[in-house]
Amino acid sequence: MKFTEIKELELPAAFDAHVHLRDGEMSKLVAPTIRKGGVNQVYVMPNLVPPITTVKECLEYRDRLKAIEPNVDYLMSLYLHESITPEVIREAKQAGITGVKSYPAGVTTNSSSGVLDYESFYPVFAEMEKQDMILNLHGEVPSTPAHAPAPSTASPSQAAITILNAEPAFLPTLQSLHTHFPSLRIILEHCSTAAALSAVRACGPTVTGTITAHHLSLTIDDWASNPFAFCKPVAKSPEDRDALLQAAVRSHGKFFLGTDSAPHDCAAKRGADRVAAGVFTQMDALGYVLDALDVGVRRGVVAEEEVCWEGLEGFLGGWGRRFYGVRDGRGERIVLRRGAGRVVDVLEAEGVGVSVVPFRKGEETWSVEWL
Template identity: 45%
Template sequence: MITSSIRAAATTASSSWPRLATTCAAAPTLRARRAYCSTRMPAQMDVSRNTTPAATSSAVSITMRPAADLHVHLRQGPMAATVVPKLVGTGIDTFVVMPNLIPPITDTDMAVAYQKDLYQWAGEGGKGLKFLMTIYLSPELTPDEVRKAKRMGITGIKSYPRGVTTNSDSGIESYEAYYPVFKAMEEEGMILNLHGECPSNPEQNITVLNAEARFLTHLEKLHRDFPNLRIVLEHVTTKDAVDLVASMGPTVACTVTVHHLYLTVEDWAGLPHGFCKPVAKTFADRTALRDIVSSGHPRFFLGTDSAPHPRHAKESARAPAGLFTSMHPLPYLAHLFHQLDMLPRLPGFACEYGRAFYGLPMPETGGVTLTHVPVEEGITIPEVMTVEGMVGPNGAPVEVVPFLAGQTLPWKMTVSS
């Protein structure tokens, strides 16, 4: 349950959630400012106050096969060694892993080596997990390397426009130079994963608020020039993008994150633990995301974009973009889908549609059951996750603040093998 001060926000037609209005007092010292900043979570519902019929109905549950997260950041070193084992028991068994490490994963051999590390970090408990690897689109990538990647089981190539997000300094500036690579990908059946934003540019009036909308002409051109290339516009945030992709053919899809279904601009302006890229947009944009997911559109599916950052970095003068949702992704979704009266859409969104687009088989065994319970019996999100073997400023332990830290979701989850 929410125990900290949060920003007031208006409700939308797609949600009956109450919003808590509070005032924000000034913090007079650096220590007080840091403490104040750390407790200000995005303006979410207080589950204990929700009295909608959906929230108070009894015996609500849903069972499905293990889910697939088609976009996740698992990091490297001690951060990965802490995060990856926590994927076990989350109800997700398949992960498309992003390549923006330091240095980035730019060829097949690097991707295979990283995949091996992930399985080692997963340990015995993670034997049932599947890590599908991607390669960072860079000038060094050739058509021959694409064909090698396909032979070695690499799933996709990830494009980052230069400088738009974490570790994207090696990103691209123009797509035409990569047309031979895209042609090879089209022939081999590999997926192009697009971070769909243009870099900020004062002369062109591009900011984080319209960067996705300004990118859409590039998506249209890529689809027109390579109609059989499977393209995923990652972590979609705008109505414009939703409408465009919905109008396109069967080779273009979108991932939708957990947090973008919850958040708007009100939840990250001045609130580092709500800040991600692409940034959450307007209430109308969020409604468009919810509506397309509620419709059961098969080309809009789960990609959490879970991206852990140390707490001391998130609460610094220049917070990095990214929210950590990997510990409880399905309870987050069950809670939201139930509130929006679309819980039956959860298996398709989280399990079936993404696998179908990627050409992945459905699991033959295993299952996940999510059951609505009284809030006192629900799942409490930890305030922090401590990163083992990683030391922060002044020798303090490094911590990661999960999405909706400290709140209790009125759900329980059982996972069977």
Template identity: 45%
Template sequence: MTSIAVKAPADFHVHLRQGEFSKLVTPHVKKGGFILAYVMPNLKPPVTTTEQALAYKAELQKIDPNVEYLMTLYLSPDLTPDEVRKAKKAGIAGVKSYPRGVTTNSDGGIESYEIYYPVFEAMEQEDIVLNLHGEIPSDADTNVCVLNAEPAFLPHLRKIHERFPKLRIVLEHATTRAAVEAVKTCGPTVACTITAHHIALTVDDWAGQAWNFCKPVAKYPDDRQALREVIKSGHPRFFLGSDSAPHPPHTKSTATPTQSCAAGVYTSPILLPLVAHLLESFGALDRLEGFVSTFGRSFYKRELLGGNAAQIPTIVLKRVEGGELIKEGWSEGEQKVIPFWSGKKIDWVIDEKPIR
């Protein structure tokens, strides 16, 4: 195969940041082949109200109007059932839960799920999606660390799903076989995003390599295998959410003995070619459109159906013999960002002028 057409690619988990940094990274969604971005709310301060989310959306639209932005709120005590109803009317798509302290800007994250049951009830009624960062905080007393934080979280997923069976829930950026199996056994209201980097990496790739470090961390080879298998099987409740998380280079690469490096892997500007390259590497290229577009769109009720099929935006990838080098980085003024696999070659690029 030398070219592939993908209809309406949608990234169901992306960090677009704020201020000048946002101006650099937001256009990279389109650059990477995507026309829909499901935007994370972990800004400083976090996006906790409908008003803030709409103001943030307006900023993103000003930077790049060519992408559809689906906005989320940050689960915190500020979020009330009334605010959920207001959010629904304003078109907010989801609420993201970060357990306290597990990742970037999660100091205001949650400590217990039960206190949010009235909020979940309103979300279930209003059909707003709950996006779960599925890790529990590390705790030496209970032997929890980054390697088992995700399996240890799964009982919470099951409990919330049992209590609110109609609430649509997405377990974000799954990294383990246990998570894949847990989501499979849940009902049709529970889905799961998988990142590009987690189908490439294992523990060995981030131990000693800050650029591959993100939360949740990549796990064992067998866990990666489970992610690949479920994508290859074409399971419709498993789809792409890149968790593309840019950080200024100095926060990734110049950690000191007392300061750890920022968590996050940046894939936006190369995303669709990268996913095609990875899926092809394990024989799942035929699942590309399902994984990066139709499955997620169907779960989120954002299908592009009917009308004239020719009007659906289509991105064409072409194969590059010998591979295409991933750029060293992008910069604008003082802002700079370095992508995942910078300096490595991948086999696909976006065809800017496809012959139709």
């Protein structure tokens, strides 16, 4: 049967390779939505305030998440910081921590403690390579400061950086890291451009990329008028979006789902001095992907036969688990039903003092039933 005609789809429970679950009140609100989205295993980002930079902090954070939602497998990460040493990497590996996340300083939410110079971390990367841990890269460089020299007086090799070209400007760093550490498993997170996809493809099998649910749908026009569609990296051109759709069904494991679901309280999206970067997709993650692929087929971006069961199972879970070297110990399965779900207008819970507006609020999508 053609994908656009399918009403029900049975799949293994998904693995989301990039989630923000925050802490405190926000964790209490969003952690229970992981399974609502059809996911039972997640890779958790460490950019709390302050960031997770020690093994003790990381394990305590995992315990807090388990206390909220025990029926999810949480793979944990450390935040790349000057306090991370080869000794910390060895301790983390022994404790079962999966990887280390790198944020360039200041490029996105809670990244003020991020990386300024990757070469200074080469001893850490060498130990990660030895310990077979994963390096997760937020693949952008900081924007050019407002007080920087005008283009006419700047060095010709230093083009001005904005949120629109911050990802392409980072790609030489990806290639350099891969060249220096060819056995280090690296993930270029939340690819948002055709250039990023090409850069990942040009690397060896130890380098992969994640693709979010929202980048499969959005372009620059969407977030320019809607704070609830604004994230970093920002969505780019229609051509970039279409390249992501094609990669999702054609990569055979080079790319897989990492939603980068990032909740913010409604006030931070509507009424703050600056709009917070992040799109919340956790509770309808698989529905968003399937909806985007459906639109892609109808627009002729991907062929109907390219959206097959094997490819969906791979992109939504199998390929990510394979790269991370983990298995779904629960062996759970889900059924998704077209048009039987609806995105809530606002996510809120009794006794919790924050609320979140999800991506595509109020719209129809696929429902999820656990078998």
